[in-house]
Amino acid sequence: MTDPVEQRLAELPKPDVDALTAERIRRRARTELLAQLERPAWARRLGELWSRRLEPALVAAVVLLYAAWALSTAGELVSAGAQEPQASAALVLPGN
Amino acid sequence: MLDAAAFERLYARHRAGLHAFLLRMTGERAVAEELLQETFLRLARSGPLLAPDTDFCAWLFTVARNLSRSHRRWRVLELGRLAELVFAPRAPPPSPLEALAASDAQRALEQALAQLPAGDRELLLLVGVEGLGPTQVASVLGLKPEAVRQRLSRARARLSALLGEEQGVPRREASGGRR
Numbered sequence: 001m002t003d004p005v006e007q008r009l010a011e012l013p014k015p016d017v018d019a020l021t022a023e024r025i026r027r028r029a030r031t032e033l034l035a036q037l038e039r040p041a042w043a044r045r046l047g048e049l050w051s052r053r054l055e056p057a058l059v060a061a062v063v064l065l066y067a068a069w070a071l072s073t074a075g076e077l078v079s080a081g082a083q084e085p086q087a088s089a090a091l092v093l094p095g096n
Numbered sequence: 097m098l099d100a101a102a103f104e105r106l107y108a109r110h111r112a113g114l115h116a117f118l119l120r121m122t123g124e125r126a127v128a129e130e131l132l133q134e135t136f137l138r139l140a141r142s143g144p145l146l147a148p149d150t151d152f153c154a155w156l157f158t159v160a161r162n163l164s165r166s167h168r169r170w171r172v173l174e175l176g177r178l179a180e181l182v183f184a185p186r187a188p189p190p191s192p193l194e195a196l197a198a199s200d201a202q203r204a205l206e207q208a209l210a211q212l213p214a215g216d217r218e219l220l221l222l223v224g225v226e227g228l229g230p231t232q233v234a235s236v237l238g239l240k241p242e243a244v245r246q247r248l249s250r251a252r253a254r255l256s257a258l259l260g261e262e263q264g265v266p267r268r269e270a271s272g273g274r275r
Binding site for chain 2: 010011012016017025030036048
């Protein structure tokens with residue numbers, strides 16, 4: 001490493017977490033790992049497929065459906081609002 | 097496949113490096129600890145499914161980097177933080193790392209690192225402090241090795257300029273020598 005800046009960076013300390021925190025994190029992660037390892041391989045793959053592919057796809061589909069519904073409803077409201085003056089004029093004219 | 101013994105080895109080998117990286121990226125000890133825990137929980141959840149030839153070091157730093165970026169985005173969205181940024185912009189608070197610095201030079205380096213844009217900082221930390229290779233860094237950042245080299249050169253120049261400023265050297269002189 002010849003760059004003086006990188007040389008200085010390499011000398012910076014790498015502060016660790018305190019021993020209690022390190023042990024707490026290790027235990028939690030280890031428990032999670034052991035729980036994962038106890039599950040059958042197909043269940044792990046299915047879980048991975050769900051969280052990486054199926055769930056995002058489902059959320060995207062719901063968002064798209066909702067956006068389409070909101071746009072179509074907004075369009076209907078706008079067009080109904082545009083027709084309303086004519087309808088009310090038609091209603092007023094016979095009375096006169 | 098990741099088993100319990102491999103997990104213990106990875107935890108012992110990478111815990112301090114990941115914590116130091118997260119601490120320098122977030123500037124807050126509690127947040128760094130929380131993100132460190134989340135990094136290893138993700139390793140525990142996904143590890144058994146990873147390919148045997150996975151570079152776990154690059155994988156762990158990729159997760160840690162993504163978590164720190166997400167944290168930064170959410171932090172900006174916090175109302176109080178937003179008001180602080182808009183109405184009372186100020187210098188970043190002293191990093192907890194400054195207290196650990198063994199010398200004034202290290203303290204100046206920590207301060208300069210904290211002032212760098214996050215993209216430059218993460219690159220310099222991965223290469224300079226953690227000692228990751230070019231391929232690993234490219235994998236962590238999702239870039240091509242050539243792009244990493246270019247960004248690294250710019251990041252070094254910015255850091256040198258900041259260090260030059262703190263030591264009383266004008267910015268143009270400090271950065272001009274490297275361009």
